[in-house]
Amino acid sequence: MADDLAERVPVPCKPDIDDNGVDRAQIRQMLDLTPAERLLLVAEFVGSLRPVRRADEDRQPG
Amino acid sequence: MKTANPVEILSRLAAAKVEFIVVGMAAGVLRGAPVTTIDVDIVHLRQPDNVSRLLSVLGQLDAVYRHDPRRLRPNESHLTGPGHHLLTTIYGDLDCLGTIGDGESYDDLCARSPDLELRPGLIIRVLDLPTLIALKEKAARPKDLAVLPVLRATLAETLKRA
Numbered sequence: 001m002a003d004d005l006a007e008r009v010p011v012p013c014k015p016d017i018d019d020n021g022v023d024r025a026q027i028r029q030m031l032d033l034t035p036a037e038r039l040l041l042v043a044e045f046v047g048s049l050r051p052v053r054r055a056d057e058d059r060q061p062g
Numbered sequence: 063m064k065t066a067n068p069v070e071i072l073s074r075l076a077a078a079k080v081e082f083i084v085v086g087m088a089a090g091v092l093r094g095a096p097v098t099t100i101d102v103d104i105v106h107l108r109q110p111d112n113v114s115r116l117l118s119v120l121g122q123l124d125a126v127y128r129h130d131p132r133r134l135r136p137n138e139s140h141l142t143g144p145g146h147h148l149l150t151t152i153y154g155d156l157d158c159l160g161t162i163g164d165g166e167s168y169d170d171l172c173a174r175s176p177d178l179e180l181r182p183g184l185i186i187r188v189l190d191l192p193t194l195i196a197l198k199e200k201a202a203r204p205k206d207l208a209v210l211p212v213l214r215a216t217l218a219e220t221l222k223r224a
Contacts, residue, residue: 020211023096027212027219031094035188036069036180038091043066043154046100 066154068102069180074122076184080115081107083175085162085197087209089189092178095216097209101148101155106141107168108160113141116158123151163197191217 016025030038068088075082084092086103106116117138126133128150136147136158144160144167161167175187189197195213198206 018215020215022211022215024215024219026096027094027216030091030096030216031219031223035092035178038094039068039072039088042091042098043068046098047066 066100068154070153071102071123071151071156072180072186073184074119075104075116076180076186078115078119080119081109081112081168082116082187083168083171084186084188085159085171085194086157089194090191090209090213090216092188093191093194093216094220095191095209095212097212101157103157103159103162105159105162105166105168105171108142108144110138110142113138116141120149120151120156120158123153123156125149125151125156128155163200191220 013025013029015023016028018024030041033041072084082104083106084102085105086101087095087097087099088102090097091099106112117136120136126135126149128148136149140147141158141160144165146160147158149156149158162171171189171193172187174193175189177185178188180186191213195210195217198210198213
């Protein structure tokens, strides 16, 4: 994650789960970021999972 | 593909003065919804000058149809139509949509797509949350229904801040 974005991503806070199971605290954290930071956060999160997925595929037999 | 960078895709489109609206879940993320997506969906103005600017940026991004092994590139006749063009670029997947929902075009969606500053001085149009929610409700596929609680909660939190 880019250093500046890493600094801006809020530390985890206490969940605030609504009646639909949605964590409102997570939403408020997203709203605290700029729009570009929100998109980069998601892209970097998904990108960070790719090596795990590749490694897991390599472990599959056949 | 280099590292996925949807902000770079949108920045290049905006810098080239391509007229487009970000729709789909990237619009949801830009509006603050904590959801994941791996592509950027845009509805572009299908007027020839704009399509020409769009094609120029797509060329810079090395955009090709992502499910076609021939690595076909979109052309003017493709992008002036109402269809969906699912592309992959050096910065990740980009879907260029002529229309969405019930045939809604760029012009139809403009009034419901307020400006948003992506980077200092770089303004893009992004579909608003009420319209995104309405489109998801109407589509009503399982994948659309699954994100509705998060989108609705994001709208509620956004309105509290207004």
